[in-house]
Amino acid sequence: MAWFLLFAAGLFxxxxxxxLKLSDGFSVPLPGIAFVGFAVLSFGLLAIALKSLDVGTAYAVWTGIGAVGTAALGMIVMGDDVSPLKIASIALILAGVVGLNLAGAAH
Known part of the structure; x- marks a missing residue:
């Protein structure tokens, strides 16, 4: 259950x-409000997951999900540049997240 909560926290x-990007430096109110709500949800779920997961592993997985998801979203939805090096780097982050997940599951 903790891993599911951690995954959800990463998606948030x-x-x-x-x-945050859509808020244009907090000059657009609705996305700014959404940012605060998603931040509370993300950190809240992370805090709950940390009750039963190692902090180093959980934090690395959480940031990895956030980094990979945000980079992919930027390339797919927001028109960020796509390059073979970016794709390879995302794959390396994913490999690290999977490795940490497997290492954490071994406990």
């Missing part, structure tokens, strides 16, 4: 970053 981190 992606939504938080996307809302």
């Amino acid at each position: 981190e992606v939504a938080m970053a996307y809302s």
